[in-house]
Amino acid sequence: MTITQLKYVLAVAEHQNFTKAAEKSFVTQPTLSMQIQKLEDELDILIFDRSKKPIQLTDIGLKIVNQARNIVNEADRIQDIVDQQKGFIGGEFKLGIIPTVTPTLLPMFLNNFIKKYTKVNLKIEELTTETIIEKLVDGHLDAAIAATPLENELIKKRVLYYEPFVGYINENDKLFNNKSLTIEDIDIDDMLLLDDGHCFKNSVINLCRVANPAERNSFQLESGSFETLIKLANEGLGMTLLPYLHTLDLKNAEEKYLREFEDPKPAREISLIFHKSELKMQIIEALQQTISGVIKGAIAFQNVEIISPIANK
Known part of the structure; x- marks a missing residue:
């Protein structure tokens, strides 16, 4: 049994296809298939049910994949320990970012980071919080920037900043003449929301429930971007x-x-999150330092009330 064989197993489990797994593993399909066959022969079991399309894990195969993921992560930690000892900050780093953070935060820090850490091959994906959690747990992301807390024991966080909610109110709205807002002012039936999949929507719904626990979830309109919401409010x-x-x-x-909210302002907590195995911490720390360095000049709110991004059932 080798680490390479286990990596091939994980690749097939992810892509459910030997050819695609071989491409992603940068080997030929016969080589990958042969190594997995050798592992199955050695263990005297079948990891994959090849009769199904797409290929499925057997019951024992699922248990093996879960253990293989732990073993591969621990093997990667050895190189990670060496890199940290040498002070090396480089290599591929897969970063996920939620869509409601990407357009504002990414332009603020990306150029600084890639200029300072030229040996880091940063691969960025814009993903929903749900997908980010799945990819972090499965080892397909090294870290992510998302709204927290996430209430997941496998994920750790480093808070980057607190970002208050701000009301955007047309002059025809009953709240337009208010100089500031309170949570009690918010009526979810008069609210334009992002569509499903955005944790910011969950936060707004949770905020409204703080003000009106019995409030109905009947929305006039939902959209996929803040730009559209602004135009509709206009x-x-x-x-x-x-x-x-x-x-x-x-x-x-x-x-x-x-219109800003009165203190304590309802806000979301934006954090750099990563798996509890703490791989590639030198790059995570470099990201945190870079982001903290640029964000402190733009946002510095402390008297806030954190609204959860987790959807209430």
């Missing part, structure tokens, strides 16, 4: 909430529609 179709950093990019004519 047309008088409802109010919406925006993350603070997003408000910095608004047109001058739209700034009159912004």
